[in-house]
Amino acid sequence: MTAACSAGGETEADNKPSKASASAAAVVAPARIEVIANLTGCKANIRLEAEELREGTCHTEQGDYLITTFPEEKYKQTWLETARVYGGTYLVGSRWVVSAEPKMLEPLRKKIGGDIQRLQGFGPAPSPS
Template sequence: MPQQQSRGRTSHPLPTARLLRGAALTASLAFLPLATACSGGEDDAAASSKSSKISAAPAAGVVAPAKVEVIASLTGCKPKIRIEAEELRQGLCHTEKVDYLITTFPEEKYKQIWLDSAAIYGGKYLVGTRWIVSAKEPKMLEQFRTKIGGTIQQLQGMGPTAGPSSS
């Protein structure tokens, strides 16, 4: 009769192997911002949903870090943090020209979930790596794009449309 094999993990990695894996992970994370900065936001086009129209990022390839305060300073404001959660951070910028929101995400998947949810309402958004800027005046997004990079996405609204009243 054959013996059953143990389902549990019986061997543990050596401390040296664990240290090497940790060092490799740390090194790869250190180089991640450099690789991301060189992309010019082109990966965002591939991640967008079918319902969005995308414009190209600036030729300079500028990409802002995914931090509300840094993006805000690049656009010329000091943000008021509205949401501080595990899935996102959101800051409100109020200027003489326009009010706008800067939303950052710890992972791309949260950004994509946010965009998928916003698609119901439609509108234009400036989208970068782990961040989104939305403005009351969508024409301002082009000016922000020249400063912080990203792509402008036009999301198609899918909600109810106003029709003639039957009463």
């Protein structure tokens, strides 16, 4: 039995979050904007649907954030490589990325899982002082 299974015998294939923690629920339902948004307490406004990705925006009292999901891991990796040019900090999960102010990422991680990744931008490094 894996950590994503509940005491009731559900498996990842059931794709139904039950009494599992929010982190386990994120593993049960990866790459669904609507599920991620619900777990974070918002109703996502879908702003882009393409073959390689979907994007939805969330507006909460804590702040706004963008949820991007991908049909395959390779599309997420390409997105992250492109985002590296701009730098920034993101919450990254299985076939999804959340873009938000850095102060929001840890509270979101506690709800949906994933890893916080800081991407370094390209360009000249600051000179030593």
